[in-house]
Amino acid sequence: MESKYTVGEGDEVIEIGLEPIEELLLPDSALVSPLRIKEGMEEEYTDTLFAIEGAIADYYRENPKIKDIDVINALKNIKKDLTKEYRDGCLEDMIQMRIHLALGFKRRTKKEVLLCLAYVSKSVKLHRRIDGVRGYLNFIIDYI
Structure with a gap:
């Protein structure tokens, strides 16, 4: 199923078709992933961690009534089914x-993406x- 990314506002909206996320993931056997992201290893996953935390910060700016529990639940939902x-x-x-x-910029395994989601959740x-x-x-709104 193709995902769509909408850019713009009002009459200036453009929809961009995106490859299914599962086609962007490397096979889990392609790389040896750690069991968790340890302190000091964050730099290796900066792109994915920044993507996740940037989305959370932007969503909070638009929806200031959300709470940390909403973020925890959202991360849990995505971890359950990354391609939903x-x-x-x-x-x-x-x-x-x-x-x-x-x-699209740096391909990762599903396991690596799940590790990043778990790291942010923690x-x-x-x-x-x-x-x-x-x-x-x-905390995050001050840094991203």
Whole structure:
């Protein structure tokens, strides 16, 4: 199923067809992936991590009422099914679209993408526990 990426506003909207995300993923056997992203390894995954966190930050700017739990749930949904199509404009859709675009520049295995989603999810949970219901969102908005 082909994904579409919409650019522009009003009468100036352009829809761009994108390859299915599964066609952009490398086979899991193509690379040896770590079991998790450890401290200091983030640089290796900057493109994918930035894509995920950038989508979250942009969504929060547009929807300031969301909470960290909404981010946790969105990440959990995507981890369950990386290729599922989500409702246009929802947080899952925005994150998935950014991952899709990042894969166009640097292909990764499904396992690597899932590791990045897990890494961000762990960060959200940590900031939420320390800084409250919008701890992660308020943290990330200052950096992205």
